[in-house]
Amino acid sequence: MASVSLQNTINTTPSPTSNPLTITDLLNDAIVLINPTVKPPFSSIRKLFDHLRSNPNDASALNNAYPKRGIFKSAAIKNGLSDQKFTIDLSPTRDSLIPESIRSTLAPHGMEDILAFFNNTVDTHVSSILSSLSKIAGADFSPSHSKLNMNFRLCDYNPMTADPTSTNGCGEHTDYGTFSIIFQDGTPGLEVEAPYAPGTWVQIPGDATVVLAGWCALILSGGRVCAVRHRVRRIPGVRRLSAVLFVAPDLEVKLKPLREVGDVVFSKEIMEGGIDVEWFKDVMGKRWRWREGNLELAKGEDERVVQDEEIKKLIFGC
Numbered sequence: 672m673a674s675v676s677l678q679n680t681i682n683t684t685p686s687p688t689s690n691p692l693t694i695t696d697l698l699n700d701a702i703v704l705i706n707p708t709v710k711p712p713f714s715s716i717r718k719l720f721d722h723l724r725s726n727p728n729d730a731s732a733l734n735n736a737y738p739k740r741g742i743f744k745s746a747a748i749k750n751g752l753s754d755q756k757f758t759i760d761l762s763p764t765r766d767s768l769i770p771e772s773i774r775s776t777l778a779p780h781g782m783e784d785i786l787a788f789f790n791n792t793v794d795t796h797v798s799s800i801l802s803s804l805s806k807i808a809g810a811d812f813s814p815s816h817s818k819l820n821m822n823f824r825l826c827d828y829n830p831m832t833a834d835p836t837s838t839n840g841c842g843e844h845t846d847y848g849t850f851s852i853i854f855q856d857g858t859p860g861l862e863v864e865a866p867y868a869p870g871t872w873v874q875i876p877g878d879a880t881v882v883l884a885g886w887c888a889l890i891l892s893g894g895r896v897c898a899v900r901h902r903v904r905r906i907p908g909v910r911r912l913s914a915v916l917f918v919a920p921d922l923e924v925k926l927k928p929l930r931e932v933g934d935v936v937f938s939k940e941i942m943e944g945g946i947d948v949e950w951f952k953d954v955m956g957k958r959w960r961w962r963e964g965n966l967e968l969a970k971g972e973d974e975r976v977v978q979d980e981e982i983k984k985l986i987f988g989c
């Protein structure tokens with residue numbers, strides 16, 4: 672994968688204890704910055720969000736194309752405690768479900784540009800990133816990604832939410848899948864936790880395009896690929912847009928190391944292949960929808976459980 676070095680402009684939020692590590696040390700093995708050949712159409716992304724927010728009928732029609740979860744999510748208009756952002760969640764499956772009439776209504780408002788961008792990004796970057804991860808893992812990731820289980824997400828960290836003063840754009844979490852490519856509109860806000868210095872958050876430049884790995888990559892690689900915790904801090908009054916491509920293993924894949932385990936101890940359930948990707952995505956999805964304000968937890972479910980802590984228990988058994 673074509674990568675570029677981390678810039679010296681990256682800033683860190685120091686942890687309470689003094690930390691002698693350099694920035695390169697802090698993010699070593701955690702993320703890769705790439706020079707994308709396809710530039711995200713941020714003017715189209717802005718236009719589509721603006722259109723859906725000011726045309727509720729079109730937003731409803733789009734959400735009715737995928738009634739299970741909806742496509743345009745705007746819980747932050749009413750909920751000041753959730754992540755303060757709006758999202759548009761697309762995927763090849765959701766794309767195929769959008770009726771032609773809605774597609775043509777939304778085409779002049781940016782939808783076609785956006786779908787073309789994601790499809791170009793898949794063609795250009797996905798197989799080379801999977802190859803790079805396979806090299807790091809010492810095991811071939813391609814058989815477990817033969818169906819390209821992908822999601823496309825647009826995020827609008829818009830100041831016009833229930834709590835305009837909140838700095839919480841997206842709470843800290845680790846992505847569930849294999850890897851994510853995050854495209855940004857030039858506005859800072861994305862932060863990555865240094866894997867070997869927990870509590871130290873590194874600010875990523877707003878114009879960087881970042882590839883980071885998720886839990887599935889960590890498990891399949893036997894612990895050789897690092898799953899990276901990240902978050903987005905909102906600057907009150909400043910709008911920030913991002914586009915993210917998520918790639919995960921095929922849903923029926925058993926989540927167990929593809930080769931002997933490195934320096935990591937996994938739970939018995941993981942080592943015995945007792946968890947498949949579809950089940951794991953469901954468990955993770957429930958937590959992230961709660962964090963984003965799009966899901967109420969059932970009575971008795973503990974809202975204080977932090978997503979990553981619960982998942983760590985499942986993966987590492989402690």
Ligand SMILES: [Fe+2]
Pocket residue numbers: 844845846851901
């Ligand atoms: Fe994420």
